[in-house]
Amino acid sequence: MREASMGIIDKAISCISDKGQDGIAGIWDDEHKLVEAAKKTRDSGVVGFEAISPFPLHGIDEAMGIPLSFIPWVTFVFGLSGCAFGLWFTWWTSAVNWPILIGGKPMFSLPAFIPIMFELTILFGALSSVASLFFICGLPRVEPPVIDPDLTSHRFALFVPKTAKGFDKQRLMDLFKSLGADEVKETRF
Amino acid sequence: MMHRTPLILGKKTYKDISDDICALVERFPSPRFMLGLAGAQFLFLIFVLVQGAIVFKGLGLMGVSHPVGWATDIVTFVFWIGIGHAGTLISAILFLFRQKWRTSIARTAEAMTVFAVMTAGLFPILHVGRPWLAYWLLPYPNQRGPLWVNFRSPLIWDVFAVSTYATVSIVFWYVGMVPDFATVRDRAKNIWRKRIYGLLSLGWRGTAHDWNHYEMVYMLLAGLATPLVLSVHSIVSFDFAVSSLPGWHTTIFPPYFVAGAIFSGFGMCITLMTIFRALVPTIKDYITMEHLDVMNRIILATGMMVGYSYGSEFFVAWYSGVEYEQYMILNRALGPLNYSYWTMVTCNVLIPQIFWFRKMRRNLWVMFIVSIFVNIGMWFERFVITVTSLHRDFLPSNWGMFHFTMFDFGALFGSFGLFLTLFLLYLRVLPSVSIAEVKPVSKVGYEGGEHGHH
Numbered sequence: 001m002r003e004a005s006m007g008i009i010d011k012a013i014s015c016i017s018d019k020g021q022d023g024i025a026g027i028w029d030d031e032h033k034l035v036e037a038a039k040k041t042r043d044s045g046v047v048g049f050e051a052i053s054p055f056p057l058h059g060i061d062e063a064m065g066i067p068l069s070f071i072p073w074v075t076f077v078f079g080l081s082g083c084a085f086g087l088w089f090t091w092w093t094s095a096v097n098w099p100i101l102i103g104g105k106p107m108f109s110l111p112a113f114i115p116i117m118f119e120l121t122i123l124f125g126a127l128s129s130v131a132s133l134f135f136i137c138g139l140p141r142v143e144p145p146v147i148d149p150d151l152t153s154h155r156f157a158l159f160v161p162k163t164a165k166g167f168d169k170q171r172l173m174d175l176f177k178s179l180g181a182d183e184v185k186e187t188r189f
Numbered sequence: 190m191m192h193r194t195p196l197i198l199g200k201k202t203y204k205d206i207s208d209d210i211c212a213l214v215e216r217f218p219s220p221r222f223m224l225g226l227a228g229a230q231f232l233f234l235i236f237v238l239v240q241g242a243i244v245f246k247g248l249g250l251m252g253v254s255h256p257v258g259w260a261t262d263i264v265t266f267v268f269w270i271g272i273g274h275a276g277t278l279i280s281a282i283l284f285l286f287r288q289k290w291r292t293s294i295a296r297t298a299e300a301m302t303v304f305a306v307m308t309a310g311l312f313p314i315l316h317v318g319r320p321w322l323a324y325w326l327l328p329y330p331n332q333r334g335p336l337w338v339n340f341r342s343p344l345i346w347d348v349f350a351v352s353t354y355a356t357v358s359i360v361f362w363y364v365g366m367v368p369d370f371a372t373v374r375d376r377a378k379n380i381w382r383k384r385i386y387g388l389l390s391l392g393w394r395g396t397a398h399d400w401n402h403y404e405m406v407y408m409l410l411a412g413l414a415t416p417l418v419l420s421v422h423s424i425v426s427f428d429f430a431v432s433s434l435p436g437w438h439t440t441i442f443p444p445y446f447v448a449g450a451i452f453s454g455f456g457m458c459i460t461l462m463t464i465f466r467a468l469v470p471t472i473k474d475y476i477t478m479e480h481l482d483v484m485n486r487i488i489l490a491t492g493m494m495v496g497y498s499y500g501s502e503f504f505v506a507w508y509s510g511v512e513y514e515q516y517m518i519l520n521r522a523l524g525p526l527n528y529s530y531w532t533m534v535t536c537n538v539l540i541p542q543i544f545w546f547r548k549m550r551r552n553l554w555v556m557f558i559v560s561i562f563v564n565i566g567m568w569f570e571r572f573v574i575t576v577t578s579l580h581r582d583f584l585p586s587n588w589g590m591f592h593f594t595m596f597d598f599g600a601l602f603g604s605f606g607l608f609l610t611l612f613l614l615y616l617r618v619l620p621s622v623s624i625a626e627v628k629p630v631s632k633v634g635y636e637g638g639e640h641g642h643h
Binding site: 058069079090094100125127130132136137140141149150154 | 202203204207328334335336337338339340341345346349350353356357360361364367368371372374375376387391392393394395396397398399400401402403404405406409410413414416417420424427624625626628629
């Protein structure tokens with residue numbers, strides 16, 4: 001039993017400890033140059049590269065061709081489910097499972113149940129949005145590879161993994177240097 | 190083109206911002222800070238002792254008795270819940286309105302919300318008298334039938350509203366902090382700091398794809414928190430408005446409570462921000478006079494909204510022609526508990542009028558003192574609503590009087606100890622200004638060509 005549970009824990013840890021891929025990274029000190037570089041890199045035919053920044057960059061989605069997040073659909077569906085669950089649960093407990101006459105009100109007192117339905121709509125919507133964010137971003141992740149510790153503070157990077165379409169080590173290093181990168185290196189991310 | 194005032198003072202670079210904010214987490218705090226924390230913990234200790242005695246001995250230690258069955262516990266619950274609302278207003282509603290000035294105070298305002306709701310949540314649990322049975326308020330399958338909770342009762346709506354509010358506020362606050370935890374993690378020299386903040390950061394990497402979803406979720410949470418915050422104080426007001434007691438049975442209550450909540454919350458926000466500036470001088474570049482000025486204007490505006498509600502209660506009492514309603518309002522203003530009514534009017538309507546003057550809005554001592562008065566006034570507003578309505582209702586033979594005991598005061602002042610202890614610990618261990626949110630707005634007001642693309 002103990003061995004089995006150890007197995008599960010090890011499996012879970014290996015699942016969330018992504019050790020990354022080898023590739024080429026260019027690091028910039030200016031976010032405008034990075035956005036420009038992302039655009040040029042994409043134009044040069046590289047597909048499947050990544051930009052890393054300490055804060056959301058204006059225009060990076062357009063430069064890299066990242067589509068609008070689909071999470072609102074998750075929120076919408078789960079919000080509606082929360083509302084429906086609230087309606088079903090208040091009805092089932094108050095009118096079906098053990099109906100009790102209180103103050104002469106109908107067993108199914110819909111107006112009184114609306115606050116419950118409303119709160120459950122918000123709760124389901126909010127928690128499902130955050131859960132899908134974590135799922136998409138692969139969080140939680142144990143000791144993710146770090147290209148440069150300043151990338152969560154004041155530097156900006158592009159990373160092209162070896163597996164990316166159009167990967168050519170020398171060409172990319174030259175491209176990043178010509179785009180004004182302050183540092184270009186081989187790394188894991 | 191309109192001139193834009195800088196949101197962050199001192200022409201900070203991105204590195205300066207990381208250094209300034211992380212320093213609060215990385216450095217040992219100043220003696221002044223430790224003194225403040227010791228004071229807060231002393232009050233907290235009083236809270237623990239007083240509530241311990243009340244749980245051990247019974248609610249009778251407090252002033253509650255027939256006919257005033259709801260007093261300090263409920264008043265203080267509504268007071269703290271109200272405080273929380275300004276935090277959500279700043280972090281969520283101003284975000285949706287794209288008010289960039291909110292970024293540097295949003296984290297602390299949201300922290301205020303979380304701690305205020307935590308403090309508030311204790312009071313109904315302690316008020317039930319047997320807090321170990323408070324879980325009966327939740328609808329869970331049980332061996333008594335199952336006997337479900339009464340979903341027609343506003344008190345159950347309140348359980349759902351407050352617990353949803355607490356959950357969503359904590360999640361919103363935490364999601365906002367994840368990238369900042371990653372910043373602290375990557376700067377850390379100390380292995381334990383690296384591990385602890387690494388754990389809190391959940392391994393955040395900050396890729397463009399991550400940020401794309403992150404920003405969307407942040408906006409969704411703001412969009413969900415906005416109707417939520419309005420619903421919470423509306424539902425709290427239903428605790429009163431759905432009953433048939435004169436002074437409680439009023440349709441004006443939901444908007445009146447929400448306006449009062451925002452008013453009191455901004456009051457507390459000013460109190461905390463002035464304390465924050467006093468304890469941590471480096472934060473003055475982030476929480477600037479502009480922020481305080483804007484918050485003081487909101488206090489002035491919402492103060493007049495609650496003043497309007499006080500006036501409309503008089504009008505409705507007269508216009509309704511209901512004898513009990515008319516007696517209730519006269520009893521509030523002229524009866525034995527009239528001190529509470531006039532404290533409320535003075536603190537909430539008269540004193541904030543000083544903020545018509547720009548000089549007063551920008552004076553730290555003036556705003557600190559006014560904010561304390563707002564806190565006092567708003568506590569008394571809930572006292573007026575709760576206690577003066579209960580102590581004299583329809584039948585004179587059912588009338589009574591409310592007397593405070595030492596335990597009422599202990600519970601009230603002690604709750605500030607709990608709140609301030611949590612708040613000061615937060616300033617010490619969590620990034621108290623949103624590093625990732627402040628950086629994109631740090632150039633506003635410095636670049637000649639800044640045209641605000643939003």
